[in-house]
Amino acid sequence: MESRSHHVGPKVRDVNRAPAPKWQEGEVIGIVVETPETNTLKVRLSEPTGYLAGQYFNIRIPVEGRPRPIQRAYSVGSSPTEGLEVVDFGIRETxxxxxxxxxxRNTPIGTKLEVRGPYGDFTWQEMDQSPVLLIGAGSGVVPLKSIIRYALDKGTDVKMALLYSSKSAEYVIYDEELREMLSKAPWLRVYHTFTRDASDATAHYHRRIDKEMIAEVYGQLEPKLAFICGPPEMVEDAESALIALGMDPKMVKxxxxx
Ligand SMILES: Cc1cc2nc3c(=O)[nH]c(=O)nc-3n(C[C@H](O)[C@H](O)[C@H](O)COP(=O)(O)OP(=O)(O)OC[C@H]3O[C@@H](n4cnc5c(N)ncnc54)[C@H](O)[C@@H]3O)c2cc1C
Structure with a gap:
């Protein structure tokens, strides 16, 4: 299966004017165990290209029994404000x-990977519209965290809200970092929903993301721009919900x- 991305909304400036990215070597220089199924791989690029918060790279690796390396897309979880040489990929085991x-499971520190990027216009910069609603499920939070970190590091005070679905507290990717950013950003709200733990009171909701949930968060934020990331069905349902609430489809990425 080839990775694809689907985009609506304004085109990216700057990075899209750059020449098409080429494969380069990336070395894994750090690993953070985020959840039982997700690790952050910190990858040092041999030829840092620059990227925008929310973009992704392709990673390709040799796979036994396959004649050619297999490539998949992985969003960058770090922000360009943290440096361009090392990028963090938040990868969930499928x-x-x-x-x-x-x-x-099998990529230790020191592994050399082939990476190519950045790609995508699922990006936010400080001149873009706000308030910003971010909706993510599972590893879909990866580019959304990059956007929040970017906004924080840039010293903006735009209103942002993250509606984030995980199986349970144990499966919340970036739990600690989200808390740290919340403590520094009075403009940020994080609404957790846990789909497999109905009793954990630290979550606002205990079901899959649905239109009633989106309407509640929407009503509190009144977003002008939205980013939705995760499994296709969730993304399509959330898009429809936001458009039904009155959002301009072009402002739903x-x-x-x-
Ligand atoms: C723009 C973009 C950004 C992304 N960013 C991230 C990210 O930040 N983090 C992240 O974790 N993921 C991300 N993804 C998803 C990622 O690209 C991969 O799709 C994901 O990691 C699964 O790849 P895989 O090779 O492990 O699984 P695949 O080999 O693609 O298999 C996927 C599923 O299909 C099943 N399957 C495969 N072949 C068959 C078959 N013949 N019959 C039946 N079932 C089959 C497998 O069992 C598995 O459950 C992103 C995707 C896109 C498009």
């Missing part, structure tokens, strides 16, 4: 998958992890 289980 059971039975060809690439992600290798990246999560989405990234489907299919």
């Amino acid at each position: 059971e039975g998958g060809l690439v992600s289980p290798v990246l999560v 989405s990234e489907k992890y299919d």
